[in-house]
Amino acid sequence: xxxxNWSDYRTSAWVQWCPACxxxxxxxxxxxxxxxxxxxxxxxxxxxxxxxxxRIPYYIKTSNVHxxxxxxxPVAQGIKIANPDQTVIVSSGDGDLLGIGAGHFVALGRRNxxxxxxxxxxxxxxxxxxxxxxxxxxxxxxxALDTPNIQGxxxxxxxxxxxxxxxxxxxxxxHIDQLKEMIKKGIKHNGTSLIDVLQPCPTYNNIMTKDWYExxxxxxxxxxxSWDPTISSPEDLTKxxxxxxxxxxxxxxxxxxxxxxxxxxxxxxxxxxxxxLPGYRxxxxxxxxxEINEKPLVHPxxxxxxxxxxx
Amino acid sequence: MLRDLSEQxxxxxxxxxxxxxxxxxxxxxxxxxxxxxxxxVFGIREYHSNIMGAHSYYNxxxxxxxxxxxxxxxxxxxxxxxxxxxTHYNEISGNGYLIYDTSxxxxxxxxxxxxxxxxxxxxxNDLKEAGIEPIISDVIKYLSRKGVKxxxxxxxxxxxxxxxxxxTNLVSISKTVNTMSLTAMVSLLGFNLKTVEKAxxxxxxxxxxxxxxxxxxxxxxxxxxxxxxGLGKExxxxxxxxxxxxVATGNDVVAMGKVxxxxxLETYYPITPAQDEAFYLGLHRNFKVDExxxxxxxxxxxxxxxxxxxxxxAAINMAIGGALAGARTATxxxxxxxxxxxxxxxxxxxxxxxxxxTVWMRAGPSTGEATRQGQQDLLHSIFSGHGDSPKIxxxxxxxxxxxxxxxKSLNWAEKYQTxxxxxxxxxxxxSMMSFDKEDVxxxxxxxxxxxxxxxxxxxxxxxxxxxxxxxxxxxxxxxLGNRLMMISxxxxxxxxxxxxxxxxxxxxxxxRLKKIEKAGMEIPIEDKVRLYGNPDxxxxxxxxxxxxxxxxxxxxLLKRDGIDAKLLHIRxxxxxxxxxxxxxxxxxxxxxxxxxxxxxxxxMAIKMYTGYDIKKKVVKLSGRTIMEHETxxxxxxxxxxxxxxxxxxxxx
Numbered sequence: 001x002x003x004x005n006w007s008d009y010r011t012s013a014w015v016q017w018c019p020a021c022x023x024x025x026x027x028x029x030x031x032x033x034x035x036x037x038x039x040x041x042x043x044x045x046x047x048x049x050x051x052x053x054x055r056i057p058y059y060i061k062t063s064n065v066h067x068x069x070x071x072x073x074p075v076a077q078g079i080k081i082a083n084p085d086q087t088v089i090v091s092s093g094d095g096d097l098l099g100i101g102a103g104h105f106v107a108l109g110r111r112n113x114x115x116x117x118x119x120x121x122x123x124x125x126x127x128x129x130x131x132x133x134x135x136x137x138x139x140x141x142x143x144a145l146d147t148p149n150i151q152g153x154x155x156x157x158x159x160x161x162x163x164x165x166x167x168x169x170x171x172x173x174x175h176i177d178q179l180k181e182m183i184k185k186g187i188k189h190n191g192t193s194l195i196d197v198l199q200p201c202p203t204y205n206n207i208m209t210k211d212w213y214e215x216x217x218x219x220x221x222x223x224x225x226s227w228d229p230t231i232s233s234p235e236d237l238t239k240x241x242x243x244x245x246x247x248x249x250x251x252x253x254x255x256x257x258x259x260x261x262x263x264x265x266x267x268x269x270x271x272x273x274x275x276x277l278p279g280y281r282x283x284x285x286x287x288x289x290x291e292i293n294e295k296p297l298v299h300p301x302x303x304x305x306x307x308x309x310x311x
Numbered sequence: 312m313l314r315d316l317s318e319q320x321x322x323x324x325x326x327x328x329x330x331x332x333x334x335x336x337x338x339x340x341x342x343x344x345x346x347x348x349x350x351x352v353f354g355i356r357e358y359h360s361n362i363m364g365a366h367s368y369y370n371x372x373x374x375x376x377x378x379x380x381x382x383x384x385x386x387x388x389x390x391x392x393x394x395x396x397x398t399h400y401n402e403i404s405g406n407g408y409l410i411y412d413t414s415x416x417x418x419x420x421x422x423x424x425x426x427x428x429x430x431x432x433x434x435x436n437d438l439k440e441a442g443i444e445p446i447i448s449d450v451i452k453y454l455s456r457k458g459v460k461x462x463x464x465x466x467x468x469x470x471x472x473x474x475x476x477x478x479t480n481l482v483s484i485s486k487t488v489n490t491m492s493l494t495a496m497v498s499l500l501g502f503n504l505k506t507v508e509k510a511x512x513x514x515x516x517x518x519x520x521x522x523x524x525x526x527x528x529x530x531x532x533x534x535x536x537x538x539x540x541g542l543g544k545e546x547x548x549x550x551x552x553x554x555x556x557x558v559a560t561g562n563d564v565v566a567m568g569k570v571x572x573x574x575x576l577e578t579y580y581p582i583t584p585a586q587d588e589a590f591y592l593g594l595h596r597n598f599k600v601d602e603x604x605x606x607x608x609x610x611x612x613x614x615x616x617x618x619x620x621x622x623x624x625a626a627i628n629m630a631i632g633g634a635l636a637g638a639r640t641a642t643x644x645x646x647x648x649x650x651x652x653x654x655x656x657x658x659x660x661x662x663x664x665x666x667x668x669t670v671w672m673r674a675g676p677s678t679g680e681a682t683r684q685g686q687q688d689l690l691h692s693i694f695s696g697h698g699d700s701p702k703i704x705x706x707x708x709x710x711x712x713x714x715x716x717x718x719k720s721l722n723w724a725e726k727y728q729t730x731x732x733x734x735x736x737x738x739x740x741x742s743m744m745s746f747d748k749e750d751v752x753x754x755x756x757x758x759x760x761x762x763x764x765x766x767x768x769x770x771x772x773x774x775x776x777x778x779x780x781x782x783x784x785x786x787x788x789x790x791l792g793n794r795l796m797m798i799s800x801x802x803x804x805x806x807x808x809x810x811x812x813x814x815x816x817x818x819x820x821x822x823r824l825k826k827i828e829k830a831g832m833e834i835p836i837e838d839k840v841r842l843y844g845n846p847d848x849x850x851x852x853x854x855x856x857x858x859x860x861x862x863x864x865x866x867x868l869l870k871r872d873g874i875d876a877k878l879l880h881i882r883x884x885x886x887x888x889x890x891x892x893x894x895x896x897x898x899x900x901x902x903x904x905x906x907x908x909x910x911x912x913x914x915m916a917i918k919m920y921t922g923y924d925i926k927k928k929v930v931k932l933s934g935r936t937i938m939e940h941e942t943x944x945x946x947x948x949x950x951x952x953x954x955x956x957x958x959x960x961x962x963x
Binding site for chain 1: 343346347348349513551552553554555556557558559563564567570571572573574575576578594595596597598599600604607608610612613614615616618620621622624625626628629630631632633634635636637638639640654655658662714718745748751753754756757758759760767768771772790791792793794795796797798799800801808809
């Protein structure tokens, strides 16, 4: 069979985003990444929450799940835990992942399950008409707000780092090729990966526009050819973490893009589960037999001996 | 002849002490002692939401054939501390026993910090009215005057004696004081030393030095009782000698049911009283299958994965994700966690995801009392999930029902592609009963996954109609990874693609409603409602869940008074057996609703489903166990027409 083309991952659904929305760039980059990795559509799952960007599952021809507001990460983990062979990608908005779903965003890092999170980061809630999202900076007044933003912002990269994500990158929605490469690396990474995608919202974010971003963004590895975000030992972490954190913190005049951090020293959840539940990888919860001739495999008196009393 | 005597045995014993002070092991050992003698046991633990120091107690009932409830007063109170005496002194029967530590005699109630202020005041007032000083020695005198046999154990001396015999120091065996108290009580009740020793061996199985110390302590105590008070008249063996039996809590049996029922993933967030089910499941996550089965399945390594989520929002949504990927999933929680799961339940309804939510009800509203009993989530369960959310809600009446319901819930969830709420409660969670292999017979159950397709599509790129409109309203289902498909929380068409088409929306709402109606038609009536007692009795008691045991025991007592009553025990709350319930209620002269909530939620549901308005009600709101004696008294006064509404309040 011929390798798949990115158009094989397109659906016939009408894409309902506004013209020039950053989501288009993310959609195209994701479809291309899937094609270049040649992932079988039924063995790939894009999971989203609620919001403009969370319509993406309808536009990608894989086996997808459109969940609740804030809950794509738990649903995605359930899928991955039950079937570790499935490629699982969370693609959801900043309000979804860092507002209502922030607890799940943090908990995911503790597990380092093999999964990619694509954060559609436009600093506003689009579908509800332009409120401030958790990534909008303090005192910025986008056009739908009646006052400047009186709440500070979350830095998704630092939050991911503190939470234990082992692959952290930032991309720009209109740079499709670079974004596609980061997505591919994220999917192939053996652990939890975050790709924070800065995206203009031409309808509601009149401050952080295409021009605004393009005056500021630059790529880490171009800026510094010696940039190496890979951690292969505890010593690497000690050596490199201050520079990594400094770059994650950089904003305002210059905004760095690229891969900030890859830590290959942390074992993924799948490996940890296999240790406490031998046979997990061979017979994960989604695939293991549960009966024989429609009869249970276990009887309480043969398995739960700690409750037995010989009288 | 001895067998006949054993049939008359109906012993009630209580053991109380500070939480974390060995009360748990003593209770468990006591249960095993009675079982080894051949009797059936039912015991329940009452405890505070606390790790160490607060008052906790077991109430245990012993009969030759399955006791189904506990009662007051008890035949023996074993007080491991002074607080137990102040808390329970008026719960001992006239000729019963109080076993206590003589070193507590000088303790005044004022000195006991863990007793709550209002409880202290109430006890002091009660004592004052009876002319008793609030000091243990005076309470003991009062009990002796009443005829209670008060047995003071000089535990320090006995401990010293034991230490000498074992050639060790006091500290290393200090925990054996509970075993001494326990041995004293059972020897007064007529159980022999051998039975106690066997129970010790069972409970501390394999831990040699602990067994040795406890056995020696038991012997010391036995000798002391024999010399100073004389042993009780030996009790005959019960009918269950020489058998392989089990004693387990409701938490345990639900975990057993789930493992047998093919559960592969259970997500949860720690909450009382659900956590012990997940803990027990965790202990047995790896299970063995016999050689034949492992050959046929190609593996002998099988397991259930219990997974701790960051909160209940995650727990339900992970369970949903797992189910979408083909796992047989459940989540376990209690009221507060169930509240957080509501949006997930609604998602599982619209996305037609099989997931079981085991709800261990406790005393609400809000945080309420985490370790106390309440049946307050009936309406919450029926109406859980925003929007129209038809689903299955089943409640279990006892341990055995809970075992089978755990399996059935997993089946129904997959067969009808729906969330199933399995309602159990604190009463079942922390009560223990004895049972036999035949009581949990897995050959009686079938694992049914419904219209579940595991074959992959022969045609890549072909979209699977996950929500196909079929004649029986149930669409074929397949796991993610197998076919190309779309799952959505939005209104969707047969392919799962989002749509706001009014015609499609209407069809899909009807599909999900009819699916549950179909479940109502297919699920056998005995899984939905049971009638106990004389079907022609004109008095009908209506109830649900764990009230079943005390009501059945109370009905037997009423029979002795010449009152004929039956119990209509409703198990399935959605879809509701309206016709059956309506028929029984409308052919009864008197109908009494009994439940553990203030709104009488079952009566409300019955009115909603059948139009029948129940006027007579008995409730318990104190957060404590519903007991036989108070149920009997309350029902009797209602049946006699003395009252239409009774609140039962017994139990400390």
